[in-house]
Amino acid sequence: MSYRWLTFSVFAAIIAVTMYVTYVAAKRVRSASDFYTAGGGVSALQNGWAIAGDYLSAASFLGIAGLISLYGYDGFMYSVGFLAAYITVLLLIAEPCRNIGRYTLADILAYRNDPKKTRVVGALSTITVSTFYLTAQMVGGGVLVKTLIGVNYETSVIGVGILMLAYVIFGGMVATTWVQIIKAVLLVTASLVMVMLVWAPYGFSLPAFLADIVADPKVQARVATLLGDPAKTMSAAELGQRFLEPGLYFKAPIDQISLGMALVFGTAGLPHILMRFFTVRTAVQARRSVVWAMVIIGGFYLLTLFLGFGAAHLVGPATIVGVDAGGNMAAPLLAQYIGGGPDSFLGNFMLAFVSAVAFATIVAVVAGLVLASASAMAHDLFVGVIRAGRETSPQGQVRAARVATLIIGALSIAIGIAAKGQNVAVLVGLAFAVAASANFPCVLLTLYWKRCNTGGIVTGMLIGTIVAVGLTLVSPNLTYPKAVKAAAHKVLDAAPAKRAAASEAQASTDPAVAAKAAKDLAALDKAVAKANADLVKWAGEETSFMGLDKPLFELKNPGVISIPLGFLGVIFGSLLFRDRRAEEMWNEVYARQNIGLQVSKSVAG
Amino acid sequence: MANPDAVDWDAIIRDPRFQSLHRRKSVFLWGLMILTVSYYFLLPIGTAYFQDIFKIRVWGVVNVGLLFALSQFVVAWVLALIYSRKASRDFDRMAAEIAAEYGGAPAEGNPRPVGMRAVA
Numbered sequence: 001m002s003y004r005w006l007t008f009s010v011f012a013a014i015i016a017v018t019m020y021v022t023y024v025a026a027k028r029v030r031s032a033s034d035f036y037t038a039g040g041g042v043s044a045l046q047n048g049w050a051i052a053g054d055y056l057s058a059a060s061f062l063g064i065a066g067l068i069s070l071y072g073y074d075g076f077m078y079s080v081g082f083l084a085a086y087i088t089v090l091l092l093i094a095e096p097c098r099n100i101g102r103y104t105l106a107d108i109l110a111y112r113n114d115p116k117k118t119r120v121v122g123a124l125s126t127i128t129v130s131t132f133y134l135t136a137q138m139v140g141g142g143v144l145v146k147t148l149i150g151v152n153y154e155t156s157v158i159g160v161g162i163l164m165l166a167y168v169i170f171g172g173m174v175a176t177t178w179v180q181i182i183k184a185v186l187l188v189t190a191s192l193v194m195v196m197l198v199w200a201p202y203g204f205s206l207p208a209f210l211a212d213i214v215a216d217p218k219v220q221a222r223v224a225t226l227l228g229d230p231a232k233t234m235s236a237a238e239l240g241q242r243f244l245e246p247g248l249y250f251k252a253p254i255d256q257i258s259l260g261m262a263l264v265f266g267t268a269g270l271p272h273i274l275m276r277f278f279t280v281r282t283a284v285q286a287r288r289s290v291v292w293a294m295v296i297i298g299g300f301y302l303l304t305l306f307l308g309f310g311a312a313h314l315v316g317p318a319t320i321v322g323v324d325a326g327g328n329m330a331a332p333l334l335a336q337y338i339g340g341g342p343d344s345f346l347g348n349f350m351l352a353f354v355s356a357v358a359f360a361t362i363v364a365v366v367a368g369l370v371l372a373s374a375s376a377m378a379h380d381l382f383v384g385v386i387r388a389g390r391e392t393s394p395q396g397q398v399r400a401a402r403v404a405t406l407i408i409g410a411l412s413i414a415i416g417i418a419a420k421g422q423n424v425a426v427l428v429g430l431a432f433a434v435a436a437s438a439n440f441p442c443v444l445l446t447l448y449w450k451r452c453n454t455g456g457i458v459t460g461m462l463i464g465t466i467v468a469v470g471l472t473l474v475s476p477n478l479t480y481p482k483a484v485k486a487a488a489h490k491v492l493d494a495a496p497a498k499r500a501a502a503s504e505a506q507a508s509t510d511p512a513v514a515a516k517a518a519k520d521l522a523a524l525d526k527a528v529a530k531a532n533a534d535l536v537k538w539a540g541e542e543t544s545f546m547g548l549d550k551p552l553f554e555l556k557n558p559g560v561i562s563i564p565l566g567f568l569g570v571i572f573g574s575l576l577f578r579d580r581r582a583e584e585m586w587n588e589v590y591a592r593q594n595i596g597l598q599v600s601k602s603v604a605g
Numbered sequence: 606m607a608n609p610d611a612v613d614w615d616a617i618i619r620d621p622r623f624q625s626l627h628r629r630k631s632v633f634l635w636g637l638m639i640l641t642v643s644y645y646f647l648l649p650i651g652t653a654y655f656q657d658i659f660k661i662r663v664w665g666v667v668n669v670g671l672l673f674a675l676s677q678f679v680v681a682w683v684l685a686l687i688y689s690r691k692a693s694r695d696f697d698r699m700a701a702e703i704a705a706e707y708g709g710a711p712a713e714g715n716p717r718p719v720g721m722r723a724v725a
Binding site for chain 1: 614615618627634648650656659664666688693703
């Protein structure tokens with residue numbers, strides 16, 4: 001790699017800027033409030049950018065651009081869902097949470113309920129959701145850094161971990177906020193520049209741009225591969241058009257609706273997103289920050305349409321899959337192409353820049369997640385439960401927060417290394433599913449339902465989490481060795497006949513037929529190699545991680561079942577274990593969440 | 606700043622201005638919520654069950670499905686605009702009036718909500 005020095009310089013420059021920010025921020029962190037919420041001193045615009053920085057994970061930047069480049073329309077469905085999620089946050093969650101809470105999700109739950117019990121379940125759920133999300137980010141980050149700059153997986157995970165720990169431990173929420181803002185600005189700028197360059201040749205006309213995608217033989221070939229046999233009767237134009245139509249990625253209709261539910265209700269229950277509302281002073285500013293976030297996040301997700309289709313057209317799905325099977329390298333490869341290709345200086349500079357932005361993205365998101373988990377551990381469990389009733393000095397609280405950060409950070413590095421090579425895509429979905437099924441019903445009902453109480457919160461949290469995790473564990477997301485091996489045997493059994501047919505066709509005098517046969521043969525060789533590799537990999541294993549032959553639950557996304565059950569859990573739990581204090585406190589909760597008197601009172605009780 | 610315990614929450618809830626704020630806000634928020642979330646779910650429902658409609662080409666190669674997906678962005682942004690205008694014109698003013706009268710700091714311009722006391 002002759003341009004490796006370039007990659008390193010761009011990475012170093014971005015890291016240096018964030019380190020300087022951390023150095024400045026560290027001087028401002030004196031109290032627990034500084035550490036957890038930047039002292040409430042973040043402006044609405046800053047917070048809007050920081051929410052975008054917290055939310056636009058590598059999964060959404062690299063993952064969605066990749067999905068669109070490989071599956072067309074269906075990939076864009078994710079983009080829409082991630083923005084629509086903020087409707088719930090804006091209308092129902094942001095302002096009341098600012099008025100009722102102080103540092104954490106559990107603060108909101110503890111306000112009118114038994115503080116110890118609700119803090120324990122709230123903190124555990126925060127740590128669970130954040131750990132799922134965190135593991136996915138660490139593993140994804142490790143793989144990404146390895147692909148981008150060629151250091152080994154363990155080194156990359158440790159690198160991401162240490163950098164993130166430096167931001168959080170020294171700079172707390174102040175540094176985390178600024179790292180997120182910087183990263184979001186870089187991400188949006190880089191994407192905008194790429195989209196301008198991709199789209200400008202078409203005079204910024206949408207139909208003209210898409211007409212070129214549809215007419216691209218690379219895209220048509222990709223659709224033919226995805227569709228298999230039915231594609232044989234389709235014309236090239238039909239195949240291309242199919243890329244703009246739904247159904248290439250999502251196969252089960254209910255699954256899509258279930259995913260939509262997890263996105264739309266899960267975002268409002270993500271602890272690291274809720275925590276951002278405590279960094280502004282008032283409910284009005286919380287609202288304004290969500291509006292800014294919606295503008296930035298929506299604008300970014302609109303760009304993914306052009307990034308994804310642009311990568312499909314200019315780079316080609318086959319090349320993208322060749323570098324990374326999940327399509328994660330679509331955006332970086334597109335950057336390299338726009339700059340002039342793999343042999344040009346500008347091409348490599350753009351690749352390095354986009355890669356560095358992706359790296360900053362991972363570190364910033366991980367920092368937000370670790371801060372959320374650490375605050376649950378230090379503020380809710382240590383200060384709120386273990387040391388309940390005793391005064392903890394401001395210095396003591398900050399120390400507890402830093403120690404908790406170190407514990408969570410070390411844990412995340414260990415999990416990241418342990419999960420090497422695992423299929424972690426399921427974990428992001430799981431984080432959203434638990435957030436939507438456990439956190440969201442509890443937060444929503446404690447804010448809006450008079451009879452909600454401790455019994456309801458504990459029941460709802462448990463049922464929502466257990467059902468969401470349980471259904472995922474028996475879903476098709478896990479690998480079922482028997483099915484994998486059966487599929488491999490099927491490929492191997494059918495191979496000889498296919499090979500004979502293709503060899504015969506290769507001898508044909510028609511050059512087109514012969515060329516196609518040669519292609520088929522190459523594809524067959526690949527399939528056979530993969531089948532053999534699968535047989536070796538899963539030799540001696542018969543059942544999934546849960547000891548199952550085949551999935552018990554047919555959906556990949558549990559939301560459609562677990563979200564209603566989470567709500568029922570809170571409702572029945574509240575009705576079963578009546579609590580007069582929670583109902584007596586209702587007037588106070590409801591009045592305060594609407595008009596926001598004296599936020600500081602929220603931690604008492 | 607008044608002692609938080611001195612705030613008469615029951616009186617606030619009984620106050621006709623709070624009742625009016627509560628009524629207007631509830632109708633407005635839940636109405637918008639149901640409307641926009643239903644609109645969003647038309648997308649996965651449409652891609653699953655109404656693919657034939659989604660495939661109809663309307664603008665060059667651009668089909669109904671793509672335009673519908675793009676319309677979701679417009680809807681989300683318009684919603685944010687409508688809500689923030691409504692809130693800053695009506696709800697914020699009403700909330701501030703009530704807050705000022707019952708001895709607390711108003712919704713906007715709260716003092717630093719920090720470090721006032723350690724967790725009890």
